[in-house]
Amino acid sequence: MASPKPPTNPFFLLTIFLSLLSLSSETQPATGRKPDSDLIRLSCVHARYPNLCINSLSAYAGSAQTPNGLAQAAVSVSLSRAQNVTIFLSRFLNAETVSKRERSTLRDCVEQLSDSIDELRKTLSELRHLRSGTFRWQMSNAETWVSAALTNDDTCADGFKSVNGSAKMAVRRKISNVARVTSNALYLVNRLASTRGSAAGDP
Known part of the structure; x- marks a missing residue:
């Protein structure tokens, strides 16, 4: 006479299932992270503002797949934010709460x-x-221009250090953001300049 089968414990079966699932995931290659996202992360890790670098370039993950593409994306981010801040400052100039000294600093x-x-x-x-x-000559131009752009951003922010008023904090916060993404852009341009044209994904 066959002995009766012990009752199946559902929690025991669940434990086995989860263990097998975990083992399977460990042996399979990670597919959740795209190679282009990895390129952004690896390229930004030594930037002055790495988290901002990664976050600001995440929207370009599909198109920025070479060092040149990343540098272009970083410069595009800086350009876009500089344009937006310029519009903001131009509107701020007409605000009634802005003092005469603030207005002059805003114009500058x-x-x-x-x-x-x-x-x-x-x-x-x-x-x-x-x-x-x-390539070398063109990259020298690019480095010079981005460096000059960063200097202009810093000069703008410094102009508000001695100004007290309603515009000071709002403007310095926005300018600081522009300066930071420009700093990251300069890093990626410098990084591109240290490569050869072919290594940067150029024709």
Whole structure:
């Protein structure tokens, strides 16, 4: 006579299932993270503001798949934010709560950011037309322009250090953000400049 089968414990079966599932996941390659996302993370890790670098470039993960693409994306982020802040400052100029001294500082800041925008546009154009034969010369131009843009951002922010009023905190916060993404852009441009044209994914 066969002995009766012991009753099946559902919790025991669940434990076995979870164990097998865990083992399976450990032996399978990770597929959740895209290679282009890894490129952004690895490229940003030594930037001055790494978390901001990763977050600001995440929207470009599908298109920025080379060091050149990442540099272009970073410059595009800086350009876009500089343009947005310039619009904000121009509107702030007409606010009744802005003092005469603030208004003068705001005008200077708008002029400096306008220069930054021009420099970032030239940089982006240069990065889009890199050639192996003129790579070093073109990258030297790009580094100079982004560095100048960062200097303009910092000069704008410094102008508000001695100004007290309603505009000070709001403007310095926005300018600081622009300066930080520009700093990251300069890092990625410098990183691209340290490579050869072919290694950067250029023709």
